[in-house]
Each structure stands twice: as C-alpha cells, then as structure tokens.
Amino acid sequence: MRLMPLLIAIAALPATAFAAESKPEIDRAPAAPQAVGAAHTLRTIPEACARLEGVFTGVAADPYQFAVVRTSPTCQPRARFVDAAKVKPSGAGGWVLNDLIRVPNAGCASQLAVVQVWRKPGQADPPKLDAQGRARIYLDDSKRAKSADPLSAVTVFSAAMAVEGKPCN
Known part of the structure; x- marks a missing residue:
C-alpha cells in the first residue's frame, strides 16, 4: 500500500509538471535571473x-x-520554425521535447x-537507388508527398511559453 501516497502526490502536481514529465534532450540549469525590461x-x-x-514586461x-x-x-535555413x-x-x-528553458x-x-x-x-532521406543504380526523383511523387505533409521533409522546431509563480507588484 506504499503506492497510494505516491499516486496522491502525482495527482497533486500542477499541469505544467505533466508537460515536462519527459526528459528534454538538452539538460540545462535555470538561466541567470533577468531584469524587467531587459531583452x-x-x-x-x-x-x-x-x-x-524574451523579456519580462513588468505588466x-x-x-x-x-x-x-x-x-x-x-x-539559409535547413529547418523550419512553426507556431506552437x-x-x-x-x-x-x-x-520530441528538445529543451526546457527556465528564466x-x-x-x-x-x-x-x-x-x-x-x-x-524530418524525413529527408536520400532517394533509393533504382534497378540501374541511380537515385531518381520523380516530380509527381515528390509533389504528392509534399502535399500530404508539407513539414515531413525537414526538421521542424516549435516553442511554447508559460509563466509560473505568483505575480509581483
């Protein structure tokens, strides 16, 4: 019955803790404190x-x-950045959670x-070799693949932001 207190503790965690439950690829310490108005x-x-x-606004x-x-x-970008x-x-x-930055x-x-x-x-793999040993790209095939999922060919990044803690005066 030692499992019950653990389950109660997990249920009491805030929702932001669940977003960060997976370990990010980059392990970093919290950033240095930043002044209000300083970008x-x-x-x-x-x-x-x-x-x-980023910038703390004071509002x-x-x-x-x-x-x-x-x-x-x-x-010349090799990856795209999209709106979260x-x-x-x-x-x-x-x-994949790539980075968790705390400021x-x-x-x-x-x-x-x-x-x-x-x-x-991304899925930007080189094309497979055909029977003649050549890598061929056919226009219709590449158009069809791009229209199915335009972001699948290149690596895509996105960022989401939240403010934790009590507001100050």
Missing part, C-alpha cells in the same frame, strides 16, 4: 536561422513576452518564465 536570448537554433528572445496581465527572431537575412498554437506539439505525433525574474523571485522547445525530426 535576453533564450536559445539560438542555427539550423532554423532563428533566435528565441501583471502579460508578465513575459518572447519572440522568434531571424538571426541573419542571408542565413497551430501545430500543438506534444509527445505524440513525432514531436527567473530578477525583480520578482516568485516568478519564472518556462519555455519548451519542441523538435520534430
């Missing part, structure tokens, strides 16, 4: 030519804002911004 880089994803940038209704910023206008609200990444559907608010010790970075590996 800071959360993470750079070079293959998507993107940088995650109780919207305490933290983050955005995906292009790193360079000449960068549209694709709804989770452990299902091929999505404390320097002006409010009880407030913490949590950014989850999700990755969906």
Whole structure:
C-alpha cells in the first residue's frame, strides 16, 4: 500500500509538471535571473536561422513576452520554425521535447518564465537507388508527398511559453 501516497502526490502536481514529465534532450540549469525590461536570448537554433528572445514586461496581465527572431537575412535555413498554437506539439505525433528553458525574474523571485522547445525530426532521406543504380526523383511523387505533409521533409522546431509563480507588484 506504499503506492497510494505516491499516486496522491502525482495527482497533486500542477499541469505544467505533466508537460515536462519527459526528459528534454538538452539538460540545462535555470538561466541567470533577468531584469524587467531587459531583452535576453533564450536559445539560438542555427539550423532554423532563428533566435528565441524574451523579456519580462513588468505588466501583471502579460508578465513575459518572447519572440522568434531571424538571426541573419542571408542565413539559409535547413529547418523550419512553426507556431506552437497551430501545430500543438506534444509527445505524440513525432514531436520530441528538445529543451526546457527556465528564466527567473530578477525583480520578482516568485516568478519564472518556462519555455519548451519542441523538435520534430524530418524525413529527408536520400532517394533509393533504382534497378540501374541511380537515385531518381520523380516530380509527381515528390509533389504528392509534399502535399500530404508539407513539414515531413525537414526538421521542424516549435516553442511554447508559460509563466509560473505568483505575480509581483
């Protein structure tokens, strides 16, 4: 009957703990506390030519804002970054929790911004060799595959943000 207290403890965990129940691919300590109004880089994803940038606003209704910023206008991305609200990444559907970034608010010790970075590996395999030993790509086949799932060929990243803790004055 030692199992019952454990089940009760798990049921009492907040919903955000279930989102982070799987271990992220990148293991990182919480970031340094950030001041209100100071923009800071959360993470750079070079293959998507993107940088995650955040800022504590000091506004109780919207305490933290983050955005995906292009790193360079000449960068050629090998991966895509998509909106988490549209694709709804989770452990299902091929999505993998890639990174969990925790940023404390320097002006409010009880407030913490949590950014989850999700990755969906692409299927960009080289074509199989035909009977003549050549790799051939047929236009109709590639169009059909792309229309079925436009994001399947390249790796896709997405990020979701939540603020944990009590709001400050």
